[in-house]
Amino acid sequence: MGVPDMDELSFTDSQLHYYVKDALKSAIQGDCDFYNQLVAVMHRKERLSAADVALLVTCLKALTGAVSCIDISHHKSLLAAILRMSLWDYGTDVMDALTDALESLASSNGEHVNLCLEMLVSNFVPPSAYFEKHRGPSKKSEVLDRVHSTLIDIANVVPLSPMILEKLVRDKMPHVYVKEQPIVMYVESMLRLESGAMGELVGSMALIVLMDKLIELDVEIAWKDILEDDFQKDVFDFELEDLAGPADNFNQENKDYTREASMQRFCTGNHAEKLDSLMVLTFEHLQCCYETGRLVQVFEILLQSFRITVLTAYKSKFAQFVMFYACSLDPENCGKLFADALADIFVNGVHPEWRMSAVAYLASYLARAKFLPIPLIATMLERVVDWCSKYCKNRGSDINPKAHKVFYAGCQATMYVLCFRMKQMLALPRLKSQLKLMQIDDILGHPLKPLQVCLPSIVDEFLRQVKENRVCFLPERLADQDFLESEHSTVFGGIEKQGMFFPFDPILLANCDRYIRPNYVYWSMVRSSYDEEGTSDEDVADAYDREDGMSIPDEEESDADEFIPGFEKMSITPRDSSHRFGGRMPSKIRPSMSPESL
Amino acid sequence: MAGLEECEANLVVFLHPSKANCASDAILSELSSLLFTYNETFGGVVLAYDPSIRSNLAKIVPGTFPCFGVQLKAKLLLFNPKPDMVLEGEVVKLTPNSIHAVVLGFSSAVIADDDIRDEFKHKVKGGEEVYVSRTHRKHKIKVGAILRFTVKSFDEEILHISGSLLAPHTGGARWLDKNTDEWSRADSTATKRNTDKLLINGDTSMKNDEQIEKPKKRRRQQS
Numbered sequence: 001m002g003v004p005d006m007d008e009l010s011f012t013d014s015q016l017h018y019y020v021k022d023a024l025k026s027a028i029q030g031d032c033d034f035y036n037q038l039v040a041v042m043h044r045k046e047r048l049s050a051a052d053v054a055l056l057v058t059c060l061k062a063l064t065g066a067v068s069c070i071d072i073s074h075h076k077s078l079l080a081a082i083l084r085m086s087l088w089d090y091g092t093d094v095m096d097a098l099t100d101a102l103e104s105l106a107s108s109n110g111e112h113v114n115l116c117l118e119m120l121v122s123n124f125v126p127p128s129a130y131f132e133k134h135r136g137p138s139k140k141s142e143v144l145d146r147v148h149s150t151l152i153d154i155a156n157v158v159p160l161s162p163m164i165l166e167k168l169v170r171d172k173m174p175h176v177y178v179k180e181q182p183i184v185m186y187v188e189s190m191l192r193l194e195s196g197a198m199g200e201l202v203g204s205m206a207l208i209v210l211m212d213k214l215i216e217l218d219v220e221i222a223w224k225d226i227l228e229d230d231f232q233k234d235v236f237d238f239e240l241e242d243l244a245g246p247a248d249n250f251n252q253e254n255k256d257y258t259r260e261a262s263m264q265r266f267c268t269g270n271h272a273e274k275l276d277s278l279m280v281l282t283f284e285h286l287q288c289c290y291e292t293g294r295l296v297q298v299f300e301i302l303l304q305s306f307r308i309t310v311l312t313a314y315k316s317k318f319a320q321f322v323m324f325y326a327c328s329l330d331p332e333n334c335g336k337l338f339a340d341a342l343a344d345i346f347v348n349g350v351h352p353e354w355r356m357s358a359v360a361y362l363a364s365y366l367a368r369a370k371f372l373p374i375p376l377i378a379t380m381l382e383r384v385v386d387w388c389s390k391y392c393k394n395r396g397s398d399i400n401p402k403a404h405k406v407f408y409a410g411c412q413a414t415m416y417v418l419c420f421r422m423k424q425m426l427a428l429p430r431l432k433s434q435l436k437l438m439q440i441d442d443i444l445g446h447p448l449k450p451l452q453v454c455l456p457s458i459v460d461e462f463l464r465q466v467k468e469n470r471v472c473f474l475p476e477r478l479a480d481q482d483f484l485e486s487e488h489s490t491v492f493g494g495i496e497k498q499g500m501f502f503p504f505d506p507i508l509l510a511n512c513d514r515y516i517r518p519n520y521v522y523w524s525m526v527r528s529s530y531d532e533e534g535t536s537d538e539d540v541a542d543a544y545d546r547e548d549g550m551s552i553p554d555e556e557e558s559d560a561d562e563f564i565p566g567f568e569k570m571s572i573t574p575r576d577s578s579h580r581f582g583g584r585m586p587s588k589i590r591p592s593m594s595p596e597s598l
Numbered sequence: 599m600a601g602l603e604e605c606e607a608n609l610v611v612f613l614h615p616s617k618a619n620c621a622s623d624a625i626l627s628e629l630s631s632l633l634f635t636y637n638e639t640f641g642g643v644v645l646a647y648d649p650s651i652r653s654n655l656a657k658i659v660p661g662t663f664p665c666f667g668v669q670l671k672a673k674l675l676l677f678n679p680k681p682d683m684v685l686e687g688e689v690v691k692l693t694p695n696s697i698h699a700v701v702l703g704f705s706s707a708v709i710a711d712d713d714i715r716d717e718f719k720h721k722v723k724g725g726e727e728v729y730v731s732r733t734h735r736k737h738k739i740k741v742g743a744i745l746r747f748t749v750k751s752f753d754e755e756i757l758h759i760s761g762s763l764l765a766p767h768t769g770g771a772r773w774l775d776k777n778t779d780e781w782s783r784a785d786s787t788a789t790k791r792n793t794d795k796l797l798i799n800g801d802t803s804m805k806n807d808e809q810i811e812k813p814k815k816r817r818r819q820q821s
């Protein structure tokens with residue numbers, strides 16, 4: 001039979017089917033004419049006329065029927081041509097024909113499964129030219145719907161394909177240095193797999209890879225981009241709005257460094273934007289999981305990943321907010337699970353740095369999570385205090401920040417939580433007596449001298465609140481005592497300053513903030529509950545309920561994307577306040593009463 | 599079903615020292631890494647395992663870091679289809695050029711149109727694809743039905759079976775079971791030698807089933 005010319009003759013479908021089969025078989029023998037024409041058709045991509053499209057579709061359909069004749073070694077160029085095609089370059093007719101061909105190819109021969117799946121996974125992301133042409137969103141759903149349904153169809157016929165898919169999806173995850181849009185689209189598809197029919201099989205991989213990627217991006221953002229050298233603020237003052245009036249050493253020029261300046265300066269970084277988008281995507285996904293009743297299972301996987309990756313990362317900045325958001329969706333289950341897990345690591349863990357990290361997470365979480373019921377916070381606090389109590393019970397030794405760092409971390413955590421929640425706890429009689437029974441007084445007054453080791457700003461604020469609330473069973477500060485940064489408190493936490501880690505401080509990522517804000521306790525809320533006169537219990541509750549805690553002009557109307565009102569500053573590492581005094585501060589600047597006298 | 603066999607293996611599992619306090623979990627996870635992969639030592643795909651640890655004592659093996667080796671006996675269920683074996687699987691997809699089935703829930707089997715005997719004709723009835731026998735109208739192959747076919751080849755990497763429906767004793771399992779005389783009669787028109795061959799094949803497959811308890815393979819498993 002003579003070799004027909006593709007462009008000239010017209011065939012019926014079954015004729016073409018016969019020719020194609022013949023071409024494939026002949027190619028194995030060495031006669032490649034028709035075969036080469038077939039390959040050439042597959043390569044056609046740019047500016048296809050209706051006739052071209054029809055030819056392409058028909059050839060693909062014919063190949064679909066002839067897959068059993070395709071041999072991986074003899075038909076390399078044909079396979080390469082098909083697998084190089086991107087669904088994003090064609091219309092829906094070609095897309096359908098191509099996906100059918102892929103499905104057929106994958107089901108016919110085990111050798112082709114890997115290649116077909118790889119091709120489909122590469123179609124999660126369009127070719128780079130796509131982004132420049134600004135195609136509409138309909139194209140995206142046309143392609144991705146087909147890609148995902150083909151993956152499911154292949155899994156139905158080749159039950160072990162999800163095993164291969166899992167590995168492929170993990171390996172083809174884009175690098176952090178890739179542009180934002182491709183990464184976001186890839187993650188979108190990953191999450192779609194998680195919630196799809198194959199969720200049980202590939203879902204946990206998808207979530208773990210996502211968390212790993214978030215941490216990778218997080219780590220790329222340098223802490224120095226967040227901390228400003230000119231900031232002279234304390235842990236708590238940091239968050240407060242530029243109040244009219246006394247704000248310590250607040251100069252006029254420093255005003256520019258507050259609020260949106262830090263936010264903007266920070267958010268123009270590449271990695272921050274990518275992290276922001278990915279986290280928003282994750283939040284949306286968690287919302288869907290919650291609505292379909294799957295959140296607890298998903299959360300358990302996230303918690304596993306958190307324990308391994310986030311907790312152990314050096315001072316993760318924002319990735320942990322994924323946990324925060326998940327907990328806010330389901331406080332009774334996830335919220336409690338998270339707190340329990342952190343407390344367990346602190347109490348029973350083996351590695352000291354991770355225990356300190358865990359209690360820092362716990363303290364920040366209990367302080368900031370608006371959705372947690374106060375009784376639960378009290379119970380968690382009790383666990384931490386109990387451990388500290390047992391620790392120091394049989395120890396008479398003296399102050400030593402390095403040797404007892406886990407203990408000091410526990411004390412600081414307790415004080416930090418109470419700085420935020422003291423008033424709320426005291427308002428409920430049952431919790432007030434629970435607090436009394438914890439005997440925090442004994443722990444803080446112990447010869448190990450935690451009040452001298454923990455961060456001065458926290459100790460200060462804690463004692464000040466004790467005085468204001470007139471709590472008799474918590475340690476009191478004597479009149480002239482002032483907690484300054486001593487050599488002990490600077491040593492605390494070691495070189496890495498583990499003691500200054502407040503992981504759930506206000507998030508600096510603009511889009512994420514919108515999700516976190518309604519569930520977040522801002523320091524200003526706590527302050528305002530003290531500043532108002534004659535605060536009753538209702539007022540305390542009100543102060544926490546208010547969105548911002550302070551009446552500031554409504555700034556939501558302004559470009560919400562760049563400008564984030566007020567209270568999202570990071571109150572993390574307080575500045576080394578020694579430069580206030582023009583140099584390295586001696587450990588005791590004035591004679592003060594030592595804590596033993598308390 | 600042909601292709602399945604049980605064997606007993608003596609194994610040694612080497613564990614990392616960090617697993618010392620959860621050795622049994624670590625052993626089970628090592629054994630599960632064997633599942634659904636073709637293993638040359640055992641000569642088949644491991645589908646299930648049943649370990650019994652012989653003693654609490656383990657030998658510490660010196661090396662870059664000291665591992666400890668736990669000896670155990672395990673019963674393994676192996677799947678190893680060979681050419682000409684008769685297997686059964688559930689039909690998952692029908693096309694004009696192929697029939698796709700899944701064997702034991704994990705292995706995909708495909709029968710290309712060249713391997714489907716002319717007796718079967720592809721039809722579309724009421725939107726549903728079906729293969730109907732031209733000679734026996736009731737002999738149908740539909741999606742969801744059990745298909746009986748002979749093995750042509752087995753891809754050990756992806757556990758993919760290539761099958762054939764050329765032989766008369768293949769087709770829809772239900773119909774074949776109900777109408778044994780129909781297809782064996784069709785068979786008797788073939789030469790006598792062929793029928794003898796068929797009976798001999800039937801006997802050997804029976805033998806495999808009986809030999810379940812006997813083979814003991816001594817193997818060492820490095821992990």
